[in-house]
Amino acid sequence: MRSLFTHSLTLRVLSFAIVFGIWEYLGRVPISPAFPTFLETMSALGSMIADGSMAAVYPATFQPLLIGLVISSILGIACGVFMGLNHKAEWFGAPVFIVLQSAPLAALIPLLTFAYGIGLTSKIITVCIMSVPVIVLNAYTAVRHTPVSMIEMGESYLGSRRQIIMKIIIPSASPVIYAGLRLGAAMGFIGAILAELLITPTGIGDLITYNQSIAEYEKMYAAIFSIMVFAVIFIEILERTEYLFFRPDKRVTQ
Amino acid sequence: MKLFGIKIPMMASLIFWAILWEIAGQLDVSILLPPFSSIIMRMVEIIPTQTFFKAFLITAECFLLGTGIAIVLGIPIGVLMGRSIVADRMLLPWVNMFLSAPLTALVPVLMTLFGFGMKTIILTTVLFAIWIIVLDARAGVKNITPSLVDMAKSFQASHWQAFTKIYVWAALPEILAGIRLGCIRSVKGVIIGQLLVSVVGFGRLFELYSANFLMEHMWALLFFLFFFAFLIAEGLGVLERRFEYYAAARH
Amino acid sequence: MSNSSAAVSRAASSIAVEVEKVSKIYPGGVEALNDMTIQFPKGELTSLLGPSGCGKTTLLKIIAGLLPATSGRVTVNGVEVTGPGEERAFVFQDFALMPWATVLRNAAFGLELRGVAKSERHAIAEKYIEAVGLKGCEKLYPHELSGGMRQRVGLARALAVDAEVLLMDEPFSAVDEQTRRKFQEDLLDVIKHEGKTFIFVTHSIEEAVYVSHSIALLLPRPSRVSEIIRPDIDRDISPDAIRRDPVYLDIVERIWKGLRTYVE
């Protein structure tokens, strides 16, 4: 087992080395004057972290992102669970969210700027509209598809409706709800960056567009690299907390 | 839901929302919401125009090319990952990463490398669609009943035969699900690409409408897009359900 | 000594599959087979009978060339097994039918992989579909068949490639008892007419005694052959008579006595 583990780790490291090696090579050719090498990008990243310019922009990106994600998590889960439990709510709500989930909601951004200006509100709403549909639909389907035998088990032991909801339906739905949160967070990141590129350049989006406009491509790439890594780590942490709190079954096998 | 003992299909509630919208529009609740009826009128007016049709063609072309590339590349990569542990361990971190990474941040890179045109939009579409297709094809191949693989081996199937005659077909339910999810994502990708490039296709129309505060035009275009996206998702969903007997045959 | 070497050479001509000192240790350290030696005579059905987890499937897969042995060798007609071959065909416990293909295509699949022309392979497959009693079902899909019918397709597929050795891993375990009995009778028919060598894994003592020329009793893991029993039953009498035959009942009893020590 031990050798297998190192084996998988070696392969992972090798895979990263290959990709970064190709990046370095293509940057040295160079395939385009606007394509810096991997090492240039990394040194730009290092200097941007060192001189604090990176740390300075992140709060501006995170403010709308976090506010938006909190709002859409609370609203989305509440909506989804309610729709899963109540047939009338399901009839009214589910079709809307089914349509919204497949719709390219990013197209609403021009409307939002029109209505709410170019400030924080527009950006928060952008994050929300990107992340809400998947959160709602996951919560809804999870609640709706609670195994019937489990509910019947609860009823046969004379559980009240409230007990059945709190002790059976919600716990059994929580892994899927949580998966929805993770997908919602990923969409929220997409929305937050899109808002910064499209509405007004702030935060990391500003760093990207500004360095692009003055042709400091290694800094532009460094900014993009950092936000990608950041998003991946953020969602990885969400996943870890899921294992920690909601999935004793997965924890045992790990 | 039931009304007077008659079961009303769920999608009918959209009509209710449309009526609500119409009332809100007539009452001038917000400049954001023009009456539903005038949006529909506007749709009838602008959809037959040349500019709209051209923008639609460009969008459709980008969508089809992008999704096509994502499918053609994604399925073999996914199958390979499902069959080879080495390929899986090398590629899975990247697939998972791109699945949760903010891909919008990469669009500026594409713009500097490929210009403000269709190439960038197509690549954005590919980038949005491909990862879920890879992941689902991989899951499908991993779920193949082991005895089916043994069966092919015992009849001395070549790698190519096993790929074309067993793996792709056995993984078809998951592959179709991946294609459906990939298409939903590539609709989003094609629109985000156009919003950011903003000089071609619907991106130009968005720019035009919002610069001139044409609310009804904007909504007409949005409805058109939402409707199309819904049609694609549902159509693929129907196709997917036709293969449900596969799952039954698995157990 | 000269006597025994003569016996060996006589045996060699009538031995289809020979397993010599085969051991199998799975990665992770499970020792499934230990120094297993066993011979399977040509044209006969030999059953492998033993407690669950004793390595019957493992042995069958090694003979099929689907699994490499850790040590020892397997020969089929004197040729060492290094992988799957045309002279062996496998019948799977879970049928291994392709849900996307019709009965006809499933039955002809072995031939399809060998590049046999469509009309030819369909003609052959139709013949065997009829032989296993599925005439008229050619256009159906596996999910439209019962478990018993599905396994008949699996059998037709194995027969269609005209392999000399048929390897069957608990072919009837996913089939209900009534169908199973009918199936066993049909299998006796097939054995009589096809003249092939069958290696048959089963859990059921009655089934083993009923269908086999000889039965190899395996000990628990790591597995060795404890005893080979040849039920001398007159197979010309009717199936029901066989099941009431005292010889049949005695052998069932004897095997059960031999195995029950491991169950308890």
Ligand SMILES: Nc1ncnc2c1ncn2[C@@H]1O[C@H](COP(=O)(O)OP(=O)(O)OP(=O)(O)O)[C@@H](O)[C@H]1O
């Ligand atoms: N792929 C594998 N990896 C590790 N161990 C295995 C593997 N396959 C089988 N084993 C082990 O090898 C032993 C023999 O397995 P095998 O499947 O051959 O038994 P069997 O006699 O066919 O059992 P059954 O009658 O239940 O089908 C078992 O203890 C099993 O746990």
Ligand SMILES: [Mg+2]
């Ligand atoms: Mg077995």
